[in-house]
Amino acid sequence: MSAFADQLLVLVMLINLVMLGSSRLIFSIRAVAAQGVILGILPGLIHPFSGHLAAITAGIILAKGILIPYLISDAVRKAQIRREFEPFLGYVPTLLLGAVFTALSFAFAEKLPLAPEHKDLLFVPAAIATLLTGFLLLTTRRKAISQVIGYLVMENGIFIFGMLLTEAMPVMVEAGALLDLLVGIFVMGIVINHISREFSSLDTSRLRTLKEE
């Protein structure tokens, strides 16, 4: 089963690169939804079946695959934007950087003092690569919506890391993390709405006027 899990993780990393290279917001949202669904399936592949596991899988697919992408695309529709214009760093350079970071995360994971049963899996490098991708999205994109997506990707990276611990992770912690994410997205949705109404733009680089002197 773990071979199949590894293949899925490779898919996750490919989706990372897809997101870095695309300028269409709706496409990015769908990609992050697909990533969420894959993450939902993954725990079922590496751990024996239990009620707890089923609940986690269902919860994650529901939240990451359906609910959050729906909320974001709703915000996109309301704000009437389709594309990410003029990122701070172009698509091709970010894509290349993403590839470099993915390679680096493999190198880094090699050197981490992991438990022997986690040594041969792709979980750790995939987690770090996804985390770094999220950071890259957050730092290079201009639109608030892209930043929300970056935040989601980062969370996905953390989630992959947490997967190693699924058995040890109580339902409450899991639920708490998901709720956190959901509330975060809600708040961001509200903030985005207000930003677009107030400044008639979702360009976060304009927020610097709010800085306290």
Next chain:
Amino acid sequence: MTISLDPTAYLLIAAALLALSGVPGLLLNRPLFGQRSAALCAVGASILGECAVIALLGGTPGATWQIDWPLPFGPALFSADLLSTIFLLPLFLVTGCASLYSLAYWPAREKSSAGKLTLFLGLFAAAMVIVVMARNGVLFLMAWEGMALSAYFLLTTDQQDSDVQRVGTVYLLATHTGTMALFALFSLLRGTTGTFAFPLPHTLSQGVPYATAIIVTALIGFGGKAGLMPLHFWLPGAHANAPSHVSAMMSGLMLKMGVYGILRTLSFFDALPVWLGWLILLLGAWSALNGIALATGQRDLKRLLACSSIENIGIIFIGIGLALVGMQTQSPYLVVCGFFGAFIHIINHSLFKSLLFLGSGVLIHGTGTREIDLMGGLARRMPVTSPLFLIGSLAICGLPPLNGFVGELFLYVGAITDGVTAPLPLAALVAPVLALVGGLAVITFVKLYGIVFLGSPRSAAAAHGHEATAMMTGPMVLLAAGCLIAGMAPVLLMRLVAPVVEYYGNVAGDVMVQVTGQVPLVPLTIANCMLIALGLAIGAVYLRRLHRQPALYGSTWGCGYLAPTPRIQYTGTSFSELVVNLLGTLVAPRRQRPGLDCVVLPRPAQFHYEVTETVLNQVLTPVFHWTGLAFSYVRRLQHGQIHVYMLYIFVTLFVLMIWTH
């Protein structure tokens, strides 16, 4: 029926009662009821606390209470020994008086901030009770921080005022700098003893590691809170801008917590370095002289009283310094007289300074200003406050028949007995310093009382000044009675303090008797009685003559003019100008003279005069200014670009990932 609770338990109950006294006012939507119930709680707690203090002074040992809390710093230990009682005695008295006073001074009916004020007043008093009872370093720091923060909230009650905000910030910076030193102190102490619990008295030898560091951090941390020069800079502003009953508690009680901290820390050691006694003596003398010099030049009523607090703290430290020097040179007179002087002055200063601050509250309430030069002629308009204020002023000058004289008498006796016979009679110099300070204090308070109460009103506000209600004057009467009784019967005061001196100074009983026999307390009582009798006799003669021959009323300071104006009177500034000029180096008065650029007739001109704070205005403000400039380069990192903020995190993470290899 007897309730066999030990004093510590009583004190803890009193502290809890004080801490919770303001809560009903916050929860219920009835501010008036809240304030009244809080005052009732505070008075109840004060009575309870005083009972416990009297039991302790009577010889009942206070038990040590241990409360196991989940914090990893050892159990919370509470105890009350004789050193604590000397601070608890005025604490409960002044707290009770201040909370009664606040009912009329800050009535919940008129001021919306009364709820907040009441809550923090209770917390402030409770925190101070815990400070003197804590026997664990972490517990002590918690109580200390509670005290410092509630004092901040009390002080910034008028938070809309920009002056209040500024002095609040200065206070907060000063107090937290001091707390930082205390963190170092208790960490060092733990490094020495291995536990956060306070070591037993006289168990640390002078040679333990960090002994010097412990003493120095204590001097910085506690000295700053006590207002010892040069760490006094926060004090005048903070005391002047707080509500008056809060100033009374801050000056009368909170400053003493600094004194307590130093005494407590010194009690851990079995022997102290030689330089320490001299250092404390020197700092005390400097504070006393410079404090009263600053007070002389002030124009603000409460700022003047605050500066005089620095002076009184200086006198207390002179006493402690004398005693420590005496311990080094094995001279029992210095030890006994020094500690007597210090402890008696701790109680006395709480009494008369609280009285004066409460009195200044009445003045502010009645005239609406703090400026001395705008008052005048209030003796006639405030027939109750005026004599009470006079009693406070006489007491603070250290004049008989009031209590201020008693403490200083002990210091004089110490300085001119063993101080003189020592091979190098440096300690004897205390006597002239005290005399100088006393003289300056007389000038200061003659100015204060004379300008405020005598003469004719200098402004419309003073002309319409009115007396306060009995709720405000009542507590003042109580404090004034305390001053008078302690001054008339100094033996009583000595008996009260004697067990503490015996306990803290480790003095044998026969030495105590021998030394205190040298202090002329009984002749003092007789002289006081004669003085009072003389005063009463003169008063009676005067009243009889007044009765026989009705007085003619004219304007005061009329000087024979037909139409004098109040502006021909002396002002406070002109009264003290000579002294301020003589003490120019200590006071640094700043004058802005009018330019005489007239051609034929002079044009209207402005004259501005103020007494500056040397440490604050000439040292700290420039230092902070330059530091701010230096760090403005660092502030460029904060530019408002969210992406670059993210990049900071990203880069940090990346560097950390590489670092691990």
